[in-house]
Every structure is written in structure tokens, then in C-alpha cells.
Amino acid sequence: MAVGEILFMVLEIIGTISFAVSGAMAALEKRVDLFGVIFLGITTALAGGILRDVIIGKVPPTAFADSNYMLVAGITAALVFLIAFFAKDYYKNNVEVVDGINNVFDAAGLGVFTITGAKVAMYTGHLSNGFFVVFLGMMTGIGGGVLRDLMIGEIPLVLRKRVYAVASILGGIVYYQLFWHHVNDTVATFIGAGVVFGMRMLATIFKWNLPKAFE
Amino acid sequence: MAVGEILFMVLEIIGTISFAVSGAMAALEKRVDLFGVIFLGITTALAGGILRDVIIGKVPPTAFADSNYMLVAGITAALVFLIAFFAKDYYKNNVEVVDGINNVFDAAGLGVFTITGAKVAMYTGHLSNGFFVVFLGMMTGIGGGVLRDLMIGEIPLVLRKRVYAVASILGGIVYYQLFWHHVNDTVATFIGAGVVFGMRMLATIFKWNLPKAFE
Amino acid sequence: MAVGEILFMVLEIIGTISFAVSGAMAALEKRVDLFGVIFLGITTALAGGILRDVIIGKVPPTAFADSNYMLVAGITAALVFLIAFFAKDYYKNNVEVVDGINNVFDAAGLGVFTITGAKVAMYTGHLSNGFFVVFLGMMTGIGGGVLRDLMIGEIPLVLRKRVYAVASILGGIVYYQLFWHHVNDTVATFIGAGVVFGMRMLATIFKWNLPKAFE
Known part of the structure; x- marks a missing residue:
């Protein structure tokens, strides 16, 4: 496999794990059972990528063809459930810490999936259309979180949080600009997701x- | 028409009617008017199949090309409205019975659409990818109900109910295994949906x- | 450009502006910040067209390939935000007037997008399938508003309002019938959207x- 492919796969795995954690933690807040936690973890982890693939006409989406995505997301969500189960007193009495952890994973998923979305747009013949690259990056980045929030009956973070979609858009623009300035792709990926x-x-x-x- | 095609059509009709009943009953709970009841009945009945077709790249989806699906769903929902209208006292005073009936139709739709989703995956060249078959079955089965619940502002049943997505997954696995063990398709269909x-x-x-x- | 293409573009712009206003006003009701208002304005304006394009297999959807749609929607939503900012006392004390204005823009978007959806169905080889034409028109018309309402945690207008989906369906039927009776397309468009x-x-x-x- 080429370096680019390995990097892409690593990003997909990091994003999948991050959003699976975030989805599982959101489900725990709603006191759903083990299967509900796993289901929302998987849904949150896969939705952005499925949306991305449908938008560019890659059907069936990768998450359907390759079971590893669901497996990684499901195991991650089950682990989150177990941790919450064994640390339930801490979990219930430290809502701010728990929210903070969830926020970090949500941000990691947003960053990583923004760049995978941008890459997919660039790989599939839209290299010269910067708007498309950045837009698809944003859709891929926010898709999972929007579905997660709708499923638990909350107004999506993307409407409520400061600098959410905008962070994704800026990261996408930075990544795209670095590409055109011939920056090494691995470096550009880290900078883009890091932004x-x-x-x-x-x-x-x-x-x-x-x-x-x-107000 | 081959036996398989007739069976598939019968399943689609049963699933469409079941989810139209379930969507119409969910709309009645929210006290929407006649058109709202018909609209949610149709939406619930068609969403899973539309999602399924988009995922495998069958565009336009069957429900758009063939008006019979919407017709069946709309008439079913209108009948549910009429029954509720003429039995309004019973309807309002027997919430548990009504919920129980809705639950039966929801389960029937889930069972039947799980198998049609699995069949579509197998017909369209994914026969050897059991994961894909079972996953598409589950998406087809739960899609309508998830949209129904989001539309009426409820956390989807799939997150709240015991053994919902898992029932769909197990039914899909059983059907797929029976296929590979050369069990007659009609029998396998009944067993899969029955599970x-x-x-x-x-x-x-x-x-x-x-x-x-x-807790 | 042919007359038909110019007409289509004008309709798309009117619909995009109308739904951007409606989405921005809905976001203001929920007291989200500037970016939230712009985000929901854009989402409401683009969702119907993206759904329409995915349904007919036009990927990537026009709204991704051409940045003008998002630009128009974003500027419109930002202007709505500015007006609300400078007229905040009026805005907060005249809820009925504000709701009335929102309702007018929502109706305009519904009317215009219903016809663009019908036209796209007719352009892409489904001319003889009136059901498909009218159904795609309705999906295009209601799609943005449904997503808008789900995002702000409300039961979609299409379930709550009198004559919502039905208005779209009737407008689509009228437009389609006028086409077959060889009425000038610009006239038919105005009548259809007007209905x-x-x-x-x-x-x-x-x-x-x-x-x-x-009740």
C-alpha cells in the first residue's frame, strides 16, 4: 500500500473510534441500555462516511462493503459502556469532566473526518474545485455528530457550539492550500486536522x- | 413472474402496510390532522426502501418509479385515521392496547423489510459479503421507524427498545445462513422474518x- | 442559454433565498449565534436540492459542484441576522409579524422548489411518469423545511400545518398538466408555483x- 493509503486508513480508524466514543457517551447520558449505546456509537462513527460516499456516488459506501468500520466502532462503544459501568459513581458525579472528555473526542472526530472528506473529494476528480473539497470535508466531519444529536433529541452541536462548522471549514481550507503548495501530504494532514x-x-x-x- | 419475484412483492406490500399503520398511529398520538397522518404513514412506509435503494445505487428508488407503494401506504394510513375517528373513545381510553397494536405492526414491518433489504443486497452482487447483506437488511428494516420517531420528536425506538436492531441483525443472519444451506427461499424468508x-x-x-x- | 435554463436558474435562486430566510429566522428563534444562523440558513436552502439530486442519481449534487448556491444562501442568512440584530426590539415584541414573514418565505420556497423538482424529473427521462414528477417535486419542496425543523427540535411543519404537502402535490400536478397541454413553460411555472x-x-x-x- 502507498503511504497515502495507509495514512487514509489510519485517519478513518482514528475518526471512527473518536466518534464511536462520542456517540456512546451521548447514549449513556440518555440512560439507554447496552445495545442502544453500541448502536449510537456505530451510527455516529459511520454516518459521516456513508453520507460522503453517497454524495460522490460511491455506492455501496465503504462502511457497508467493509465490516471493519462497524467492528471497530462497535467494540469501542462496548468498551465505553464497560468503563461507564465500572466507574458509574465517578461518571454520574463528574458531569463536567465527562462532558469535557466527550468534547475532545468529538473534536478529534471532526478534525480527522474533515480531512478524509477533503481527500475523497480530491481523489475522485474534484481537485480543482476547492469549494467542493472543503464542503465535502465539512459534511463528512459534521454528519455523524448531527445524526447523533438528532437521535438523542438534542439540537445539534453544530448549531449550538461556538466555531464548529467554521473550524471544519478552516481546517479544510488550510489542508487544501497546503496541498497546492506542495507540502508533504502527511504533514498537511496533521496540520489540517490539527487546525x-x-x-x-x-x-x-x-x-x-x-x-x-x-438573547 | 418467478416465485422469488412474487414473494418479494408480497413482502414489500406487507412491510409497506405494516409501517404505514405504525406511522399513522404515531401521527395520531401527536394529534395531527388527516393529511399529517397520511404523510407520516407514507414516510414511515417508504423511507427504509428509499434508503436501501440509494445505498446500493438504485436510482431513482423503486418507491419513486412505482406509485403503488405510495398508494398502498396512503390508503392504509387513511383507513387507520378513519378507524381512530370512529373509535375515538376507545382509542383515547385504551392507550396500552393501542401501543400494543402499534408495536405488533412495527415488529412486522421490521421483520419483513429486514428480509427484503437482505434480498436486495444478495440480488445486486453482494452475495458473498454476509456483512453487507445483514447490514443492508437492518438499515432497510429500521430506516422507516427511525424517521417516523424523529419526525414526531421522539428518541427512536431503536435506541430505547430492548432487542430492536439486534432482532433485525439476527433475523438477517438466520436468513443468510439458510440461503447457503439451500433451504427453500420461501421457507427461509418466513423463518428469517419470523425470527x-x-x-x-x-x-x-x-x-x-x-x-x-x-440508571 | 436557453429560456428554460435561465428560468430554472432564476427559480433556484428565488427558492434558495426564500429557504435561507426561513432557516435563518428559525435559527434566530432558538437564540443561536451568527454562525448557527448562517449554518441553518444554508442547510435549509440546500437540503431539498441535494436530496433531489441524490434521488435521481445526479452525484455530486449541483449544490456541491457550484458554490453560488451556498454563497447566495449564506449572504441571505447573514443579512437576516443583521436585520434581526438592528431591529431586535421590534423582532422580539412582534412574534406574530415575524412568524407571518417566515411563513411567506417558507411558502415561496415550497412553491418554487416544487417546480424545480418536477422539472428535474421531467428533464431526466421521467416525463411520462407523472407520479414520479409530482413526488420528486414534493420531496424537493419539503426537504429543506423538514431538515430545518428537525435541526431546531420541532415537529416538521409538514405534519403540523394545514395543506402543506398537499399544496406542493397540487402545484406539481397543475404544472405537469399544463406541460402536456402545451402551455408556455414560463407561464406554467408561474401558475404551478403560484398554486x-x-x-x-x-x-x-x-x-x-x-x-x-x-383532539
Whole structure:
């Protein structure tokens, strides 16, 4: 396998694990049972990639053809369930810590899937259409989280959180620009995903405020 | 028409009617008007099949090309509305019976659409990929119900109910195994759908409990 | 460009602006920040067309390939935000007027996208299948609004409002019939979209009541 393919696979695995953790933790908040936790972990992990593949006409989507994605997501979600089960007192009494952990995994998934979405757009003949590359990156990045939030009856984070879609868009733009400036792809990937992740973390830590029309 | 085609059509009709009933009953709970009941009945009945067809690249999906699906679903939903209209006192005072009836139709739709999804995967060149067959079966089976629940603002049954996605997965595995053991397809279909339906009913009747991490 | 193409583009722009206004206003109701308003404006404006293109197998959908749609929607939503920001006292104290304005834009988007959906079905080889034409028109028309309502945690208007999907269906049928009666396409387009818009307005003004099974 070429370096690019290995890198892509590693990204997919990191993103899948990150969103599986985030989906499983969201399900735990709603007090669903073991299967509910696994189901929402898998759904959150796979939805972005399935959406991405349908949008570019890659059917059936990779997540259907290759069982490893679901396997990785399901095992991850089951582990999250087990940890919550054995640390239930800590889990219930430290909501802020738990939310913080969930936020980190959500940001990691957003960053990594943004770049895989951008790469898929570039691999499939849309290299010259920067808009498409960045848009598909964003859809891939936010898709899983939007479905996760809809499934548990919450207004999606992408509408409520500071700098969510914008972090994904900026990371996509940075990655795309680095590509055209002939930066090594592995380096560009780390920087691109890092921009997304870093912006989400900074927005959380410093509570970046964006204007509202009114309260 | 071959026996397999007739069987497939019969399954599609049973699934369409079952989910149209279930969607219409869910809409009635939300006190929407006649058109709302028909709309949610149709949506619930068609969504799983549309999702299935998009996933395998069959566009336009069958439900768009052939008006019979919508016609069957719409008439079914209108009949449910009429029954509720004329039996409104009974309907409002026997919530448990009504929920029980809805549960039976939901389980029937889940069972039948699980098998049609599996069949479509097997017909379209994925015969050797058991994972794909079972996964597409599950998506087809749960798709309508998930959309129904999101539309009425509820957390989807698949997250809340015991043994929901798992029933679909087990039914799909049984059907796929029977196929490879050369069991007659009509028999295998009945057994596969029956496993899904039976597991849902048993889980409801005996209130099978799955572990939760915490309450 | 042929007259038909210009007309189609104009319709797409009107529909995009209308739904961007409607999505932005819905987001304002939920007190999300500037980016949330822009995001939901764009989502509402693009979702119907993306759904339409996926259904007919046009991938990637036009809204991904051509950045103008997102640009128009984003600028529109930002303007709505600015107006609400500078007129916040009026905005908060005149909920009925604001709801009325939103309703008009929602109806305009529904009317215009219903016809673009019907046209796309007719352009792509489904001219003889009136059911498909009308169904795709309805999906295109209601898609954006359904996603908008799900994102803000509301039961979609299409389930709650009088004569919503039905207005779209009737407008689609009228347009399709006028086509077969060789009426000039621009005229037919105006009449078709006008039927949808007019029915929604009349239903709102006269509070048309449809039967409910019970309250």
C-alpha cells in the first residue's frame, strides 16, 4: 500500500473510534441500555462516511462493503459502556469532566473526518474545485455528530457550539492550500486536522463568544 | 413472474402496510390532522426502501418509479385515521392496547423489510459479503421507524427498545445462513422474518432486560 | 442559454433565498449565534436540492459542484441576522409579524422548489411518469423545511400545518398538466408555483381546518 493509503486508513480508524466514543457517551447520558449505546456509537462513527460516499456516488459506501468500520466502532462503544459501568459513581458525579472528555473526542472526530472528506473529494476528480473539497470535508466531519444529536433529541452541536462548522471549514481550507503548495501530504494532514481540533479546543477553553442577534 | 419475484412483492406490500399503520398511529398520538397522518404513514412506509435503494445505487428508488407503494401506504394510513375517528373513545381510553397494536405492526414491518433489504443486497452482487447483506437488511428494516420517531420528536425506538436492531441483525443472519444451506427461499424468508418478529414480541412480553451502565 | 435554463436558474435562486430566510429566522428563534444562523440558513436552502439530486442519481449534487448556491444562501442568512440584530426590539415584541414573514418565505420556497423538482424529473427521462414528477417535486419542496425543523427540535411543519404537502402535490400536478397541454413553460411555472404559494397563504389566512381523528 502507498503511504497515502495507509495514512487514509489510519485517519478513518482514528475518526471512527473518536466518534464511536462520542456517540456512546451521548447514549449513556440518555440512560439507554447496552445495545442502544453500541448502536449510537456505530451510527455516529459511520454516518459521516456513508453520507460522503453517497454524495460522490460511491455506492455501496465503504462502511457497508467493509465490516471493519462497524467492528471497530462497535467494540469501542462496548468498551465505553464497560468503563461507564465500572466507574458509574465517578461518571454520574463528574458531569463536567465527562462532558469535557466527550468534547475532545468529538473534536478529534471532526478534525480527522474533515480531512478524509477533503481527500475523497480530491481523489475522485474534484481537485480543482476547492469549494467542493472543503464542503465535502465539512459534511463528512459534521454528519455523524448531527445524526447523533438528532437521535438523542438534542439540537445539534453544530448549531449550538461556538466555531464548529467554521473550524471544519478552516481546517479544510488550510489542508487544501497546503496541498497546492506542495507540502508533504502527511504533514498537511496533521496540520489540517490539527487546525480543526485546535480551534474547537481553544473555543471551548476560552469560551469564544460570537455575536447573537439577541438573547 | 418467478416465485422469488412474487414473494418479494408480497413482502414489500406487507412491510409497506405494516409501517404505514405504525406511522399513522404515531401521527395520531401527536394529534395531527388527516393529511399529517397520511404523510407520516407514507414516510414511515417508504423511507427504509428509499434508503436501501440509494445505498446500493438504485436510482431513482423503486418507491419513486412505482406509485403503488405510495398508494398502498396512503390508503392504509387513511383507513387507520378513519378507524381512530370512529373509535375515538376507545382509542383515547385504551392507550396500552393501542401501543400494543402499534408495536405488533412495527415488529412486522421490521421483520419483513429486514428480509427484503437482505434480498436486495444478495440480488445486486453482494452475495458473498454476509456483512453487507445483514447490514443492508437492518438499515432497510429500521430506516422507516427511525424517521417516523424523529419526525414526531421522539428518541427512536431503536435506541430505547430492548432487542430492536439486534432482532433485525439476527433475523438477517438466520436468513443468510439458510440461503447457503439451500433451504427453500420461501421457507427461509418466513423463518428469517419470523425470527425478527418473534424476538420483538418475546422481548416485549417478557420485558427482557439488558444491562444499563447506570440508571 | 436557453429560456428554460435561465428560468430554472432564476427559480433556484428565488427558492434558495426564500429557504435561507426561513432557516435563518428559525435559527434566530432558538437564540443561536451568527454562525448557527448562517449554518441553518444554508442547510435549509440546500437540503431539498441535494436530496433531489441524490434521488435521481445526479452525484455530486449541483449544490456541491457550484458554490453560488451556498454563497447566495449564506449572504441571505447573514443579512437576516443583521436585520434581526438592528431591529431586535421590534423582532422580539412582534412574534406574530415575524412568524407571518417566515411563513411567506417558507411558502415561496415550497412553491418554487416544487417546480424545480418536477422539472428535474421531467428533464431526466421521467416525463411520462407523472407520479414520479409530482413526488420528486414534493420531496424537493419539503426537504429543506423538514431538515430545518428537525435541526431546531420541532415537529416538521409538514405534519403540523394545514395543506402543506398537499399544496406542493397540487402545484406539481397543475404544472405537469399544463406541460402536456402545451402551455408556455414560463407561464406554467408561474401558475404551478403560484398554486402552491396561494394555497399555503389561503390556508393560513382562512385557517382552513382539516379533520382530526380527535383532539
